[in-house]
Amino acid sequence: MQTHFSEAARAKPHIHEADRILRTCVHCGFCNATCPTYQLLGDERDGPRGRIYLIKELLESDDGDEQVTQETQLHLDRCLSCRSCETTCPSGVEYHKLLDIGRAEVDRRVGRRPGERALRLGLRTALVEPKRFQALLALGQTFRPLAPHDLRDKIPPRQRPGSRGRQARPAPTRHARQMLILEGCVQPGLAPNTNDATARVLDRLGIGVSAAPEAGCCGAIDFHLNAQAAGRQRMRANIDAWWPLIEQRGGTSSAQAGVEAIIQTASGCGAFVKEYGEMLADDPEYAAKARRISELAKDLVEILREEDLEALGTSDSSARLAFHCPCTLQHAQKLGGAVEGVLARLGFGLAPVRDSHLCCGSAGTYSITQPTLARQLRDNKMNALEAQSPDTIVTANIGCQSHLNGAGRTPVKHWIEVVDEALMA
Template identity: 75%
Template sequence: MQTNFTEEDLQKPHIREADRVLRTCVHCGFCNATCPTYQLLGDERDGPRGRIYLMKEMLESPEDDTQVTEETRLHLDRCLTCRNCETTCPSGVEYHKLLDIGRAEIERRVPRKPADRALRYGLRKALVEPGRFKALLKLGQTFRPLVPGSLRDKMPPAPVDAGTRPKGKRHARQMLILEGCVQPGLSPNTNAATARVLDQLGIGLTPAPEAGCCGAIDFHLNAQDDGRARIRANIDAWWPHIEKEGKKEGEAGIEAIVQTASGCGAFVKEYGEMLADDPDYAHKAERISELAKDLVEVLRDEDLDVLAVKERRRLAFQCPCTLQHAQKLGGAVEKVLGRLGFALTPVQDAHLCCGSAGTYSITQPELATQLRNNKLDNLEAGNPEVIVTANIGCQTHLAGANRTPVRHWIEIVDEALA
């Protein structure tokens, strides 16, 4: 794609990056064929190719261009950032990087209305601090009938038991785990089950409670500076465990940073790129990204026979977009579950988004509900006993329909341990 940025424009890092991404696009339109919102709405501006043109025109236009309006932002807001288009694209367009730039620019040029700003600010403050979120969740469960339906559907009806975790540093092999922000409240058993399964494989989890939200929620809601601040805070929390001074000779270091939510995993793996221009954190961020592993990347390399799994439930796996399109791990969980003996039902259109997409299901509820219902129809076609997934957002979004039970896949493995 030809661009028309001035030399002065190209001195700005974000314009230079946008120019690089735009020039890889050959506007073939293959991306529209796999874009969930284009399939629902049929509007070119609600597909990747149309959004790329909108962003190109905006970035090339002068500050006072009257054609850059709230309508431009509407089409960018409707994007799920599922990155299905990146999997489809024959030219390797890094669409999500351009989208981050475009969303930040439209936010600056066309300020949101107060009610919209308040909603997004409230979501960020409610979701990113685990302690605050747990308190708000408990309050919502207590007064459940008064909670708006779109939020009520995402809350488990009662507090969830996390179960117990192995205590003490029992193993030479040690990994860190990102506890997350909403997962400890919505599904605390996910990380506890992970600890128990890894314990059976001879792997211990070193706690780093200072690490909090990965920063993705801030980015989803266009508060990118706050997101980078959270990235730095997490690096500060993990770094002492990674680079211990005076480590005993022969003592093994941290092997990996485990992510049980694929959305967090995709984001942490990009820490190095996000802080590449930060002289104080660039090296550390790159190292963190190297160590970041989705849980399935850990299990697929282990001898799973030691788990002696006896369960044979019939499962349907919903592969989150952040796992298959961002982390390129499509099929990995299915292979692990197959090795463990679980029966997996076929899922049509498994590449399409369920509509969760971080806070998308709250900010774009109508589109998210349509996508969820379509996804559930495909997941339930094989009559599974349980739907399993790898991301807390997908889990709560799908479970909110109150149809087939939805769990994290590691919980099912944990329950099946002999």
């Protein structure tokens, strides 16, 4: 794709990066075939190719150009950032990076309506601090029957960790092999059993799991709500929380015995932490540490697929599962099929799922900022997941899990919980 930036414009880092990405696009349109919003709306501007043109026109225009309107902002907002288009693209266009640039620029020029600003600030305030989120969640659960319908399906019933008398987390110090785990910001409140189940399963494989108490939200919520400076500050805070434990347990060389990995059980967090090195590459104080953190970041399935699963035993469960592969697992981390492979090795029966590449509509905070589209995508996804009448639907991301459960249909769990339950049966 030809671009028409001046030399002065190209000297700006974000324009230089956008120019590089735009020039890789051959506007073939293959991306539209796998874009969820294009499939629903049929508008070129609601597909990746159209959005690329909108961003190009935006960046090539002057600040006072009337073409930069709230309509452009709307079409960019409607994008799920699912990155299905990147998996499809034959030219390797890094669309998600271009989208971040375009969203930041259009927000700078157009701004936001007061209601939108309040909603986005409220999401950033409520979701990123675990204790605050859990307090608000408990309040919402108490008054759930009185909540409006659109909000009610986003408030899950209370879950209690350590159910069925199981030890919540085995002591990690009894194992030579050690890994850190990112607790996450909303997962401890919405699905407290997920990380406990992870610790129990890995304990059976001789791996101790512990968390850095000071580590918090990965930064994705701030970053994707266009508070990118705040998102990067959360990255730095997490690096500061993890770094002493990495140094204490073996330094920064992967050849040394120590922390083998930083596990993420939410694929959205995993995709983001794996990009710390790239997003902090220009920070002289954090660049090297961020690269090391990204090297250590592993989705849970990356750990289990390399282990001797016979040590866990096979599942005696007759339950049939349908796996929803989150976009952040299959498109961002390129781990499509990995969870299904682990579950099959453990003896679980898996139902086929049509259109498994399409997003469920959760997409971080998308289900709140774009509720109508998110609900349509959720219902389509549930229809596909339930087509073979599975007993349980499993996934690998807390956002997808909560969003799909909001339909009130077949129960949705994290896949490691089903593994843990089968092993403890």
